[in-house]
Amino acid sequence: MFPISCAGSVRPNATLRVEQLTVVFRGAGRPVVRGVSFEIAPGETFGLVGESGSGKSLTCRAILRLLPRGAKAGGRVTYGGRALLELTNAEMQALRGSTIAMIFQDPMTALNPVLRVGDAIAQVIASHEGVGARASRKRAIDMMARVGIRDAPRRAASYPHEFSGGMRQRIHIAMALAARPTLLLADEPTTALDVIVQAEILRLLDDLRREHGMSLLLVSHDFRVVAGLCDRLGVMYGGELVEMGPARTVLHHPQHPYTIGLMNSLPEAVAGRGRLQAIPGSPPDPEHAPPGCVFAPRCALAVSACTEAPVPVVETSPGHSSRCLRIDRLGELRPALVGADRSGA
Amino acid sequence: MSTAAAVVPARPVRRGWLAPAGPSLWVGMIGILTIAVLAALAPLIAPYDPTALALGKGLTPPSAAHWFGTDQLGRDILTRVLYAARIDLQIGTIGVLIPLVMGAVIGLFAGYYAGWPDALLGRVIDVVTAFPFLVLVLAIVAMLGPGLRNFYIAISLVSWVAYARIVRGEALSVRGRGYILAARSLGFGDLRIMFRHLLPNVIVPALVFGMSDFVLDILAGASLGFFGLGVQPPTPEWGVMIAEGRNFIITAPWVVIFPGVAIIVTSFFVSLIGDNVSDLVRRVRAA
Numbered sequence: 001m002f003p004i005s006c007a008g009s010v011r012p013n014a015t016l017r018v019e020q021l022t023v024v025f026r027g028a029g030r031p032v033v034r035g036v037s038f039e040i041a042p043g044e045t046f047g048l049v050g051e052s053g054s055g056k057s058l059t060c061r062a063i064l065r066l067l068p069r070g071a072k073a074g075g076r077v078t079y080g081g082r083a084l085l086e087l088t089n090a091e092m093q094a095l096r097g098s099t100i101a102m103i104f105q106d107p108m109t110a111l112n113p114v115l116r117v118g119d120a121i122a123q124v125i126a127s128h129e130g131v132g133a134r135a136s137r138k139r140a141i142d143m144m145a146r147v148g149i150r151d152a153p154r155r156a157a158s159y160p161h162e163f164s165g166g167m168r169q170r171i172h173i174a175m176a177l178a179a180r181p182t183l184l185l186a187d188e189p190t191t192a193l194d195v196i197v198q199a200e201i202l203r204l205l206d207d208l209r210r211e212h213g214m215s216l217l218l219v220s221h222d223f224r225v226v227a228g229l230c231d232r233l234g235v236m237y238g239g240e241l242v243e244m245g246p247a248r249t250v251l252h253h254p255q256h257p258y259t260i261g262l263m264n265s266l267p268e269a270v271a272g273r274g275r276l277q278a279i280p281g282s283p284p285d286p287e288h289a290p291p292g293c294v295f296a297p298r299c300a301l302a303v304s305a306c307t308e309a310p311v312p313v314v315e316t317s318p319g320h321s322s323r324c325l326r327i328d329r330l331g332e333l334r335p336a337l338v339g340a341d342r343s344g345a
Numbered sequence: 346m347s348t349a350a351a352v353v354p355a356r357p358v359r360r361g362w363l364a365p366a367g368p369s370l371w372v373g374m375i376g377i378l379t380i381a382v383l384a385a386l387a388p389l390i391a392p393y394d395p396t397a398l399a400l401g402k403g404l405t406p407p408s409a410a411h412w413f414g415t416d417q418l419g420r421d422i423l424t425r426v427l428y429a430a431r432i433d434l435q436i437g438t439i440g441v442l443i444p445l446v447m448g449a450v451i452g453l454f455a456g457y458y459a460g461w462p463d464a465l466l467g468r469v470i471d472v473v474t475a476f477p478f479l480v481l482v483l484a485i486v487a488m489l490g491p492g493l494r495n496f497y498i499a500i501s502l503v504s505w506v507a508y509a510r511i512v513r514g515e516a517l518s519v520r521g522r523g524y525i526l527a528a529r530s531l532g533f534g535d536l537r538i539m540f541r542h543l544l545p546n547v548i549v550p551a552l553v554f555g556m557s558d559f560v561l562d563i564l565a566g567a568s569l570g571f572f573g574l575g576v577q578p579p580t581p582e583w584g585v586m587i588a589e590g591r592n593f594i595i596t597a598p599w600v601v602i603f604p605g606v607a608i609i610v611t612s613f614f615v616s617l618i619g620d621n622v623s624d625l626v627r628r629v630r631a632a
Contacts, residue, residue, distance in 0.1 A: 069459070096531060104526065109522050111524055112524040112528070114546055115542070128532060172527070
């Protein structure tokens with residue numbers, strides 16, 4: 001249906017390594033993303049979960065070096081051995097779209113209203129692979145058909161406002177994948193869509209990842225979105241990665257009070273057995289977070305040691321790590337967690 | 346699984362870009378086109394020579410021989426109004442196009458990059474707009490010397506600022522939209538994003554402004570002609586004709602009425618187009 005293997009820019013065995021990534025806004029004292037480290041193996045799906053303002057999106061945008069004005073990334077990001085933060089602007093630009101692509105949350109604004117969708121997709125192909133207008137147009141139509149646009153040859157001449165939200169997100173995905181990237185950063189790709197369409201888009205992303213042999217970074221605030229799709233999960237809170245591990249282990253045996261709180265606040269977790277449990281308090285102002293554990297002010301298990309010094313990351317089982325001093329007491333938090341595995345979509 | 350495709354109703358085939366516009370757009374376009382054709386064909390259809398003097402026949406009222414009458418030097422006013430259309434349409438067109446292109450490019454850079462280019466442009470805009478438009482044009486033409494070419498230079502130097510301000514404002518608001526970020530995430534270069542992605546989304550208000558600016562330029566040309574700094578007599582130009590005829594406005598009103606009507610009719614057609622274009626934009630934005 002769609003040829004996967006012939007593009008020259010694809011390096012199938014590239015691993016994304018993010019090491020001690022920080023993002024700091026000019027004039028602000030404390031970075032809003034601090035010490036985030038993770039890896040995404042070739043073909044792997046890595047989920048990044050956290051609430052709004054936890055730094056998930058900034059992490060994504062830092063990888064592509066598309067941070068908002070005034071924000072600066074530190075640390076080290078490598079993909080396939082190339083240090084992304086050290087590349088020149090031109091080198092980075094050549095990588096965007098062709099090697100690493102990104103899809104955004106809101107399909108209503110992610111497409112240019114004055115470009116016909118077929119042209120928009122064809123442009124990506126033409127600019128990265130130097131193929132002619134006719135060839136890139138044909139591939140654009142193939143790509144549209146692949147993401148589930150019916151009657152693609154005719155619809156290629158339509159403008160974005162003539163499509164529904166779900167269809168626009170499909171077209172947005174087609175644009176992102178048009179130049180056959182090997183790593184896709186999906187920043188809340190389904191948040192603006194209704195539940196049925198959400199499930200379809202997620203399935204589509206997963207199918208495409210498999211077909212193209214891509215790695216996928218899936219960012220979401222919703223455990224249910226990442227649960228069924230991801231091989232490994234990272235949980236972000238207040239600009240830090242508080243827990244990371246294989247998706248199954250994190251979901252069934254969470255090792256951080258915040259992860260537990262997040263799961264307990266899912267309707268499925270309590271499933272008719274009383275009230276949802278909200279996490280008390282509100283997310284930290286990233287600039288005035290405490291010196292120790294960022295979650296401590298809202299944590300039922302917090303002791304004075306939690307706020308005094310930075311909390312080290314501990315490995316609780318192979319490949320599963322948590323930034324918490326009170327792991328041995330987590331049992332006190334568990335009761336509502338029983339239904340969590342039903343969340344796998 | 347493609348239930349979404351089934352749920353979304355088939356939408357009507359895309360209609361032409363101008364289809365939703367009202368008939369007044371066509372009235373405006375046909376009107377302007379007619380004027381342009383008449384102007385182009387002036388040497389063929391005008392009954393007299395626009396500069397031939399007939400001193401004995403000065404200020405004759407409209408008649409079968411002279412439909413619009415004659416001016417104080419006996420020149421046929423219909424002929425002069427037709428010939429003047431050539432100059433005036435040219436003044437309107439050039440007076441809009443050059444500043445539009447200059448302003449759009451400058452405004453686009455300032456709006457896209459923000460930061461210091463934007464701050465610099467802001468200062469320049471402040472300085473230029475501190476002077477009344479006509480005074481500044483007059484001053485520049487007075488410095489360069491009279492004539493149409495210098496008039497164009499002066500207009501370009503002054504009115505690009507208006508276009509730059511409009512385009513910059515639009516660009517500043519649009520550059521933050523998702524599709525600009527998305528374009529960057531796909532590896533498009535700044536110039537490509539600016540001219541292919543940003544420009545089509547920000548240019549329309551400037552085009553709409555250009556429609557009213559067209560009329561303003563004709564009036565500015567007329568004012569300069571009035572001071573003897575613009576089009577030089579005996580070349581016919583609507584503004585100059587009015588200026589020359591103002592002394593006879595009571596005794597021979599046709600000398601000023603017909604070029605005046607020509608200005609009004611032209612402006613009317615141009616603003617019909619402008620109104621429709623801005624209407625269209627509003628509808629497309631709402632969709």
